[in-house]
Amino acid sequence: MPGAKGPLAGRCILIVEDEFLIAEVMEEWLSGAGAEVIGPVPSVEQALELLEKPGKALDGAVLDVNLGRGETAYPIANRLNERGVPYIFATGDVRIIDDPEHRKRVRLEKPVTRTQLLRALEMLLKTRASS
Template sequence: MPAPAPPPNVRRILVVEDEYLIAVEMKRWLQAAGFDVVGPVPSMTQALDLIENHELDAAVLDVNLGNGETAHPVADRLRTLGVPYLFATGDVRATGAAAEQHGPRLEKPFIARDLVQALCKLLP
């Protein structure tokens, strides 16, 4: 069952981040900036489930999600749906994956202002 829609003009942002403290802080920053945060979730599987059950305006994805898992399949699904995303990652090496070629990167560590500005550039 899809989640209820946020109030008008509130942007719904998916956060995929496996580091708990970073995820909580990003959620807090985004909520303070007026976004409705979906998640955060630490895995590709959970992220894909949320994508199918929520209308999203954008997403913030950590590239490496632990145990060899990446957010590339999540980015691919978002791109198919026309949902913009950015990678927020500490991994400065680009893998060459197609998903990384279509989304901007925000390198960790970053501050709230950097995250909000990067998201605002994605949104129409």
């Protein structure tokens, strides 16, 4: 997003969220902070398809853990790990799979506020930039 201003200006963020209203609000918050939002998408299949498309590299992602119909975002998280893309979980599910790579990720408990989401992403991206 050329000329964008805000704490996430120029950053490309994927949103995976199955609840339409939550996804819409998160997209609005991130866009308002200057991010280019990829998605939002509600399923593993759609998220993985987006990850396979050539285009701008992702800077980060926001993943809901439970995507309905028994589907979880862990396959997406695994693919992001393979690519070195940082992500956070924004979820109402307090349980995170017993995988050390997922357990060490930032987890925001729903309902998430705009301030919580933006602050978590800013910190995530700062940490990545300094690594």
